[in-house]
Amino acid sequence: MPRPKILLVDDDPDLLRALRLRLRANNYDVLTASDGYAAIAAAQKERPSLIILDLGLPVGDGFVVLDRLQNSDSLAGIPVIVLSARDPQSNEERALKAGASAFFQKPADNEELLNVIRVSLGPGTAPMAAWPS
Amino acid sequence: MDPQTTHVLLIEDNPGDADLVRLRLIEGKSPVKVNCVNRLSDGLASLSRETPSLVLLDLNLPDSRGAETFRRVMEHAPDVPIVVLSGQDDEALAIKAVHQGVQDYLIKGDISSKHLERAIRYAVERQALLRTLEITRKQQMEFKNQFLSHVSHELRTPLTCIHQYVTLLLDGLAGPMLPDQSDHLKTVLKSVNQLHAMIRDLLEATRAEGGKMRIDPRCISLQELVQGAVAMLRPTADEKKIGLEMGVDQRLPLVHADPGRVLEVLINLLDNAIKFTPPEGSVMVQASMVDADPGYVYISVTDTGRGISPEGKALVFERLYQDPDAIDNSRAGLGLGLFICREIVRLHEGRIWVLSEPGQGSTFTFTLPIYSLARLLAPVIVHQERLRPAFVLVRVDLAPLFSPPRGNWKETWQQCLEVLRRCVYLDKDLVLPPMGTSGAIETFFVVASTDLQSSGTMTTRIREQLERVADLKVKSTLTITTLPVEPPSGNPDATLEQQVQAVAERVTQMIKESVESKLLCAGKGTPGHKKSAKKT
Numbered sequence: 001m002p003r004p005k006i007l008l009v010d011d012d013p014d015l016l017r018a019l020r021l022r023l024r025a026n027n028y029d030v031l032t033a034s035d036g037y038a039a040i041a042a043a044q045k046e047r048p049s050l051i052i053l054d055l056g057l058p059v060g061d062g063f064v065v066l067d068r069l070q071n072s073d074s075l076a077g078i079p080v081i082v083l084s085a086r087d088p089q090s091n092e093e094r095a096l097k098a099g100a101s102a103f104f105q106k107p108a109d110n111e112e113l114l115n116v117i118r119v120s121l122g123p124g125t126a127p128m129a130a131w132p133s
Numbered sequence: 134m135d136p137q138t139t140h141v142l143l144i145e146d147n148p149g150d151a152d153l154v155r156l157r158l159i160e161g162k163s164p165v166k167v168n169c170v171n172r173l174s175d176g177l178a179s180l181s182r183e184t185p186s187l188v189l190l191d192l193n194l195p196d197s198r199g200a201e202t203f204r205r206v207m208e209h210a211p212d213v214p215i216v217v218l219s220g221q222d223d224e225a226l227a228i229k230a231v232h233q234g235v236q237d238y239l240i241k242g243d244i245s246s247k248h249l250e251r252a253i254r255y256a257v258e259r260q261a262l263l264r265t266l267e268i269t270r271k272q273q274m275e276f277k278n279q280f281l282s283h284v285s286h287e288l289r290t291p292l293t294c295i296h297q298y299v300t301l302l303l304d305g306l307a308g309p310m311l312p313d314q315s316d317h318l319k320t321v322l323k324s325v326n327q328l329h330a331m332i333r334d335l336l337e338a339t340r341a342e343g344g345k346m347r348i349d350p351r352c353i354s355l356q357e358l359v360q361g362a363v364a365m366l367r368p369t370a371d372e373k374k375i376g377l378e379m380g381v382d383q384r385l386p387l388v389h390a391d392p393g394r395v396l397e398v399l400i401n402l403l404d405n406a407i408k409f410t411p412p413e414g415s416v417m418v419q420a421s422m423v424d425a426d427p428g429y430v431y432i433s434v435t436d437t438g439r440g441i442s443p444e445g446k447a448l449v450f451e452r453l454y455q456d457p458d459a460i461d462n463s464r465a466g467l468g469l470g471l472f473i474c475r476e477i478v479r480l481h482e483g484r485i486w487v488l489s490e491p492g493q494g495s496t497f498t499f500t501l502p503i504y505s506l507a508r509l510l511a512p513v514i515v516h517q518e519r520l521r522p523a524f525v526l527v528r529v530d531l532a533p534l535f536s537p538p539r540g541n542w543k544e545t546w547q548q549c550l551e552v553l554r555r556c557v558y559l560d561k562d563l564v565l566p567p568m569g570t571s572g573a574i575e576t577f578f579v580v581a582s583t584d585l586q587s588s589g590t591m592t593t594r595i596r597e598q599l600e601r602v603a604d605l606k607v608k609s610t611l612t613i614t615t616l617p618v619e620p621p622s623g624n625p626d627a628t629l630e631q632q633v634q635a636v637a638e639r640v641t642q643m644i645k646e647s648v649e650s651k652l653l654c655a656g657k658g659t660p661g662h663k664k665s666a667k668k669t
Contacts, residue, residue: 012290012293012294014294014298015290015293015294015297018294018297018298018301019297021301021306021307022297022300022301022304022306025304025306085286085287085289085290085293086286087282087286087336089340089345089347105289106289106290106292106293107289107292107293107296107297107325107329108293110300110304
């Protein structure tokens with residue numbers, strides 16, 4: 001069974017490196033993007049099973065990315081977990097309304113984050129069915 | 134209006150005095166326009182139409198006297214300078230007037246034209262200066278709040294990075310660690326967590342100060358919340374060999390409060406109590422009702438620490454206050470905890486205070502309003518000025534299959550709450566505000582204006598609709614229970630209000646019994662009370 005593929009989007013390269021290590025250690029394939037444009041391009045090209053998305057990003061912030069994903073028939077079904085340093089009081093509801101399935105404020109508890117990733121990927125963490133091209 | 138001309142509104146009822154003042158004003162060198170009225174009400178009406186440069190005010194008018202007169206003008210036009218013109222040389226009243234914001238207090242008998250002109254000019258200047266200062270103060274305050282909010286956000290980014298790498302190393306994801314190295318890293322992680330808490334407090338305090346703190350009040354049982362807080366702080370207390378006890382009155386009513394916020398207050402108070410109590414001491418948390426104040430529940434945390442000085446007591450809830458005699462000042466924190474507690478309690482319309490004597494320990498007490506069901510129920514259980522004939526209480530339990538619940542459990546049950554609200558008739562059924570439970574099981578109650586026989590249609594509808602919520606089926610089990618609400622005893626003299634109150638009390642009692650029997654079942658494995666429940 002191929003390992004689920006996670007697209008990790010953050011503009012802090014150091015954080016990307018650490019999170020990639022942790023996700024790989026938990027048996028996920030990881031690809032990364034460090035701006036909004038690259039995130040959408042990677043999502044279109046690689047069809048990840050899940051996206052972890054920062055909000056404050058150059059070239060199209062997290063909300064722009066959420067909007068693009070929601071408006072794309074082929075990408076709208078990918079679960080998105082927002083991981084941001086921003087204040088949940090003013091951003092959580094907005095992100096969930098824009099299509100995110102969960103909101104975590106940085107720094108997030110690793111176990112909680114991994115838990116939500118597992119659940120979002122569905123029972124048995126089976127990889128998503130092949131996407132129609 | 135011509136900006137060069139000083140527009141004076143003269144409020145004076147004595148025609149002779151008015152003429153004299155007008156004359157003095159016109160004699161002066163600078164251009165003046167005078168609008169004279171002889172009643173306060175006319176003066177206020179004129180202020181509503183246009184803003185003069187200044188108000189010259191006699192205090193004793195046909196429709197107002199003394200200090201009341203300038204207070205009302207100030208209320209009406211806070212930015213317009215006021216100079217009082219008085220017939221009597223009353224120094225005490227003059228000082229009082231100046232303290233409350235009047236620019237000057239002149240005696241009618243001693244004013245020359247030059248003197249009056251100058252008094253007016255300076256009054257206008259001073260008022261303008263004050264206004265600028267006030268605007269600057271507000272801007273600075275806003276700037277400070279924005280700055281703090283920005284800083285606490287920016288601090289999170291590097292903190293997240295440190296947190297990630299430290300946990301990577303500690304979890305052995307970058308290779309095995311020697312025991313000593315692991316210990317050192319745990320110390321780093323502890324400091325990271327402290328820093329995280331401080332950043333959180335900084336943002337909370339900024340929010341509270343800017344009036345932007347929000348609460349989400351629900352109907353909650355304090356028993357569980359206090360138990361939760363005590364359980365969280367038990368390890369810290371044990372480490373210091375401090376006894377941690379709780380005494381919560383079993384008959385305590387439910388309160389209307391935000392469970393997360395109340396937990397925050399409890400944790401803060403308990404944490405402080407443990408911090409300031411020497412080893413072998415004790416900390417006690419209690420919750421009870423007070424006869425003299427039946428609308429509130431009193432929650433207190435008592436310690437056997439060294440107490441607070443009288444000066445400290447006055448300041449302890451202020452921002453940045455820190456105990457000057459703290460034994461361990463190295464990790465004193467920001468001094469925001471109690472300030473945040475006070476703001477949270479204030480948002481719940483409760484009170485918080487401390488009783489303490491140096492050397493005798495301290496007791497921090499706060500109050501929370503009890504939950505008034507009658508107010509919520511009245512619109513649905515009353516129809517055409519009469520109580521509806523029958524009611525049932527429907528209880529819906531969502532128990533997650535996994536512990537801790539997987540995924541965004543909060544989102545799942547909120548979705549359920551919305552579904553539930555769509556399943557009822559808004560004019561005769563009520564989905565009660567969610568029960569705040571610290572446990573994972575989410576319980577909803579619905580009061581429906583129907584009898585037990587006919588309630589089946591509704592519960593079937595609820596079950597069908599809830600089972601359609603995609604996440605729910607894979608994440609939890611659903612239980613629906615229906616209980617009839619006994620009608621209030623047929624006292625023919627009871628007012629409608631009293632009848633509503635009686636139904637509300639009955640429902641409250643049923644909810645309490647229902648919740649507590651669940652707690653007993655879950656907690657001790659003993660069977661719940663026997664009840665004529667109909668399970669669907």
